[in-house]
Every structure is written in C-alpha cells, then in structure tokens.
Amino acid sequence: MMNGIGGDLFAIVYEAKTGKLYGLNASGWSPAGLTAEFLLQQGMTAMPTNGIHSVTVPGAVDGWDKLLQRFGRKRFPEVLAPAIRLAEEGFPVTEWTAGAWADSQTNLSKVKNAASTYLPGGHAPEIGQIFKNPDLAWSLRQIAVHGRDAFYRGAIAEKILDYSKRMGGTMIAADLSAYASEWVEPISTTYHGWTVYELPPNGQGIAALCMLNLMEQFPLSEYGAGSALALHVMIEAKKLAYADMLRYVADPKFTSVPVAGLLSKNYARERAKLINLEKAGSRAESGQPPKVGPDTTYLCVVDKNGNMVSYIQSNYQSFGSGLVADGTGFALHNRGALFSLDPKSPNLLAGHKRPLHTIIPGFMSKGDNRIAFGIMGGFNQAQAHAQFVSDIVDHKMNIQAALEAPRFTKLNFAGSDVQMEQRIPATVRAELERKGHQVQLRGDFASVVGGGQAVMRDFATGVNYGASDPRKDGAAIPER
Numbered sequence: 001m002m003n004g005i006g007g008d009l010f011a012i013v014y015e016a017k018t019g020k021l022y023g024l025n026a027s028g029w030s031p032a033g034l035t036a037e038f039l040l041q042q043g044m045t046a047m048p049t050n051g052i053h054s055v056t057v058p059g060a061v062d063g064w065d066k067l068l069q070r071f072g073r074k075r076f077p078e079v080l081a082p083a084i085r086l087a088e089e090g091f092p093v094t095e096w097t098a099g100a101w102a103d104s105q106t107n108l109s110k111v112k113n114a115a116s117t118y119l120p121g122g123h124a125p126e127i128g129q130i131f132k133n134p135d136l137a138w139s140l141r142q143i144a145v146h147g148r149d150a151f152y153r154g155a156i157a158e159k160i161l162d163y164s165k166r167m168g169g170t171m172i173a174a175d176l177s178a179y180a181s182e183w184v185e186p187i188s189t190t191y192h193g194w195t196v197y198e199l200p201p202n203g204q205g206i207a208a209l210c211m212l213n214l215m216e217q218f219p220l221s222e223y224g225a226g227s228a229l230a231l232h233v234m235i236e237a238k239k240l241a242y243a244d245m246l247r248y249v250a251d252p253k254f255t256s257v258p259v260a261g262l263l264s265k266n267y268a269r270e271r272a273k274l275i276n277l278e279k280a281g282s283r284a285e286s287g288q289p290p291k292v293g294p295d296t297t298y299l300c301v302v303d304k305n306g307n308m309v310s311y312i313q314s315n316y317q318s319f320g321s322g323l324v325a326d327g328t329g330f331a332l333h334n335r336g337a338l339f340s341l342d343p344k345s346p347n348l349l350a351g352h353k354r355p356l357h358t359i360i361p362g363f364m365s366k367g368d369n370r371i372a373f374g375i376m377g378g379f380n381q382a383q384a385h386a387q388f389v390s391d392i393v394d395h396k397m398n399i400q401a402a403l404e405a406p407r408f409t410k411l412n413f414a415g416s417d418v419q420m421e422q423r424i425p426a427t428v429r430a431e432l433e434r435k436g437h438q439v440q441l442r443g444d445f446a447s448v449v450g451g452g453q454a455v456m457r458d459f460a461t462g463v464n465y466g467a468s469d470p471r472k473d474g475a476a477i478p479e480r
Contacts, residue, residue, distance in 0.1 A: 001100060001118075001319045003297040005139055005151065007333040008056075009063040009313040010199055012186055012363045013071055014370060016306035021363065022070070023199045026063025026181035028056045028335065032351035033170030036341050039349065047339050047349065050107070050322045052169035054334035056355070058151075060313055062181045065148035071307075080144045087137035087329070090130040096473040098127045104318050113163075113324040114331065135329030152176045156328060163325035175352070186363070189213055189263055192393050197363040198385070201249045201257045205360040207382035210241035212389060213268030214275070225395035226406060226424060228431035229277065234390065235418055235437065236275040238383045238410055239284035245382070246413055247286035250346035251354040257346075261289030280416045280436035296359050296381075298374035299474075302455045302464045310361035310372035364389060368460040371399060375469070377450030380409045384450045399454040400467035400476075407449040421446050445471045 008027040048054045101124040108114045125131045142150040157176045164171040186197040189209040198205025214237035223230040267289050296314035320333035339349035347356045362373045362385050375384035391402035408420040417438040429439050451472030456465040466476030
C-alpha cells in the first residue's frame with residue numbers, strides 16, 4: 001500500500017570507483033489535460049486527495065530502468081523474479097502492515113477493483129494471512145519480458161488508459177509514452193564539517209538543508225541532545241525552512257527556484273535572527289533569498305566495494321488514489337494531491353508539471369565516512385532528516401542511536417503546535433510549553449514522526465554498518 005509500480009521514486013547513488021554522487025528524479029508529471037482550469041470547471045476548489053484527478057503519471061518503472069541501465073549488473077527478468085514469485089505464491093502479512101491495511105479498508109471497499117485486489121474475502125488481511133496478487137504478477141512479468149515500455153507504451157499502459165477514460169480522467173497515450181525520469185545533480189550544504197546531500201526541487205529535500213543552515217547558527221552540541229533549547233531551535237528552524245519551501249519550491253521547468261540563494265549561509269544567518277530563544281513563533285513568513293550566481297518506503301544499501309544507494313519510493317498516501325486499473329494488481333498513486341489550484345502558488349496545477357514532492361533520499365559524508373539515510377512520512381521527512389543529522393554530528397550518536405532518538409514533527413505550516421514522542425522528558429516538554437509551544441504527545445515510538453533506515457561505510461577500514469528504525473518493520477540485513 002505504500003509504494004509500487006503505480007508510484008514515484010527518487011534515488012542518490014554513490015559510485016565508489018569515481019567517488020561521484022548521482023541523483024535520479026523519477027517523479028511523474030500530470031496529464032497534459034489535467035489543468036487548474038479543467039478542475040475549476042468541474043466545480044472543484046481544491047486538489048482532490050483521491051480519485052482519478054489525483055493521479056499523475058507514475059515514474060517508478062522508468063526510474064527502475066534507468067538505475068539498472070546505468071549501474072545494474074542484472075536486468076529486469078532476474079531482478080523482478082522474486083517479486084513475481086511473492087505475488088503469485090503469496091506472503092504472510094506482518095503485524096505492522098496488517099494494521100495499516102485495516103485503516104484503509106473503508107476507502108478500498110468503495111471502489112470495485114481496489115476491493116477485489118486488496119480485500120480478499122471482503123476484508124483487509126489479518127496478521128499472518130497469506131496474501132496473493134496474481135494480477136500484480138502479470139504486470140511485473142510484462143515488465144520483465146518487455147521492459148519499461150510495457151508500462152508506458154504496452155499492455156499495462158493500455159489498461160491504465162482504458163481505466164482512466166472510464167473514470168473520467170484526462171490521461172492519454174502521449175502522457176505515458178513521452179514521460180522520462182531525469183538524472184539530476186544533488187544539492188548540498190555543510191554542517192559542522194559534514195557535507196549533507198539532498199536532491200534538488202521539485203522535492204522538499206532543500207528544506208532539510210535550509211533547516212541545517214539555520215541550526216548551525218546555534219551551539220546545539222552545548223545545549224545537549226533532547227534538551228528544551230535544542231528542540232526549540234530545531235522546531236523554529238523547521239518553521240522558517242518550510243515557509244521558504246512552500247513559497248519557492250516547485251517544478252523548476254515551470255518556475256525559477258532560487259536554490260543557491262536559499263542555501264546561502266549569509267541568508268541563513270539573517271533568517272536565524274528571527275528565532276527567539278525564549279518564545280515560540282506562531283507563524284513563519286518566507287524570506288527573500290539573495291540572487292546567487294551559477295506513504296512511502298525507503299531503503300538503502302552498501303556493497304562490499306563501497307557503492308551505496310539511498311532510495312525512496314511512494315504511492316503518497318496509503319493505497320494512493322484508491323484506484324486499480326483492470327487486471328493490473330497495483331494502486332495508482334495520488335501524488336497530484338500536492339498541486340494547488342491557487343494561481344499565486346508556484347505549485348499551481350498545469351499539464352506535464354511535477355508537483356512539490358515529499359519523498360527524499362538523504363546522504364552525508366565526512367572524511368572516510370559516508371552515510372546513506374532516509375526517514376519516511378510525508379512532510380515529516382525534511383525535518384526528520386535534519387534531526388538525524390544533528391544527532392550524528394552534534395551529539396555523536398551512531399546511526400542506530402540517531403534513528404531511535406526521540407523526534408518531533410510539525411506537519412502543518414502555521415501555529416505553535418508540535419507533535420513529539422512521550423520519551424522526551426516531562427521537564428523538557430514543560431519548558432517548551434513555557435516558551436509557547438503547544439505540545440501534542442504521541443507514543444514512545446510514534447509512526448507520525450516517521451521511520452527510517454541508514455547504512456554507513458567507513459572507507460578507512462572497509463567496514464559497513466546498518467541501522468533500522470523500530471518505528472517500522474524493516475531490518476538491517478548483512479549479506480556475506
């Protein structure tokens with residue numbers, strides 16, 4: 001329900017032999033006919049969060065193809081064989097997945113194809129129940145035999161287009177056949193001697209870098225891990241960084257995004273002056289960066305040669321749009337929900353435009369150490385990245401401790417409310433409330449603050465490390 005053929009992906013690849021980082025943006029564009037004017041004529045005043053008009057072209061399959069063509073030693077038939085077998089023979093549903101599945105049962109039951117695919121026997125699978133998806137096996141086999149064109153030009157494309165037309169959608173053959181993911185240059189900033197990398201807009205990764213630039217203006221290591229003052233600075237930095245993200249970040253093919261200005265250290269120093277160490281701000285306004293010249297699944301891997309991949313893929317919300325084309329076995333994502341119908345927004349819906357994107361892979365390096373990491377969870381991600389980096393750099397945690405450390409999240413863009421795990425001491429929470437934060441308490445290891453994974457390579461020793469967040473059901477798996 002979190003990712004699949006019908007979603008998007010982003011990746012950062014570190015090639016050990018050259019020491020070079022590669023970025024891949026495999027986020028899909030909107031159908032040419034899906035415009036703000038079209039939806040306004042349909043009587044809509046805001047972007048739908050489900051249904052056919054929330055569907056953009058899925059980029060994942062083209063992203064898979066580009067990664068395999070450039071870096072892979074295997075091809076689709078071998079790579080997809082295990083997934084085809086799981087789809088045909090089934091797998092036992094885990095506890096965490098069963099809970100998330102059950103939460104979507106009501107919505108899935110409203111759409112015939114979704115219900116027949118994902119609600120065997122009329123209900124979400126129970127813990128330990130064997131779930132099979134023969135239609136998905138068919139789709140995967142089409143890609144294994146015919147490559148990425150099966151999805152964008154072949155039998156799968158035909159099924160998507162027929163279903164979209166029947167549901168009143170605007171997608172046509174050219175929307176699929178003309179799509180291509182893009183290799184992009186990662187953007188970066190420095191944080192106390194480490195270099196932290198994210199992918200450039202249309203993703204939200206730049207907000208993590210802006211946040212780190214703001215945090216760097218304060219001695220967080222002296223404040224102490226999990227202290228009220230350190231948390232206060234990070235929460236306020238989040239508000240300022242996200243205000244800029246919302247104001248400026250969009251598809252750079254449609255609007256000029258001031259990336260260099262937003263990442264300017266001088267700009268961060270000026271913006272940091274807006275952080276009052278004694279009082280929480282209720283509303284952060286976007287700044288004026290200077291003009292400077294020239295529901296989600298994350299995985300990361302490092303091999304014996306030191307090649308590393310930071311990879312994230314998503315349908316956006318659970319089961320995406322809630323729509324499944326006939327006989328395909330996968331949900332079409334609802335990434336289009338992140339467009340806007342506000343003509344003043346840089347994310348105004350337009351044909352063949354990519355929306356502001358939440359999923360972001362992360363990477364950081366210093367000396368002989370390289371870390372690939374990611375933390376899932378919608379607009380939680382950039383702020384969680386910054387907290388993870390701070391725990392590594394400011395508080396000298398290892399990657400497992402940094403993933404496990406208590407986190408906060410603020411998923412909206414205004415107000416003084418903030419959600420945090422109850423492992424943060426009551427005295428700390430009381431001090432934050434004294435400063436004006438409206439603390440909303442969540443569980444010890446709360447899904448709302450996201451779950452992550454990380455791998456690290458020490459090139460001096462040739463030793464690899466792995467870490468897995470207890471907030472998810474992933475694992476750190478060594479291979480001999």
